[in-house]
Amino acid sequence: MTRRRSVDRSPPPCRGRFGSDAGNATVEFALVAPLLLAVGLAVLQTALALHVRATVTSAAAEGARAAALAGADLAAGERRTRSLLAGSIAGGVVQRVTVRREVHDGTLVVAVGVDSQLPLLGLLGPTVMHVEGHALAEAA
Structure with a gap:
């Protein structure tokens, strides 16, 4: 007994104007590239800040x-910070750079404060950032 195979006689799928995948990569790239660029720039901006x-x-x-070194004055700290x-x-x-002596829990420390702009758009930024550095003052 011989088995017959059925032959599909349906017409081939439409490969016309709307059925083709040609050109999809260009459109996808045009839509995704600005998003990737924005994410990349946001990462770089965060790294800069x-x-x-x-x-x-x-x-x-x-x-x-x-x-804070023995025999050093406060101006030495400001000069070092600025340099x-x-x-x-x-x-x-x-x-602005400020230098002052403070007492914390009975210990003399030197504090250097620096006010600077926080770069939010390149190196420009309206937000002022204040950071401080502390060191134990040596006895003279």
């Missing part, structure tokens, strides 16, 4: 250590 914050904080702490910031990307956003 965190870098500026870390640089300013590090310079403030280093300035506090310089002013570190002048050579970095954060140097252009610094507004």
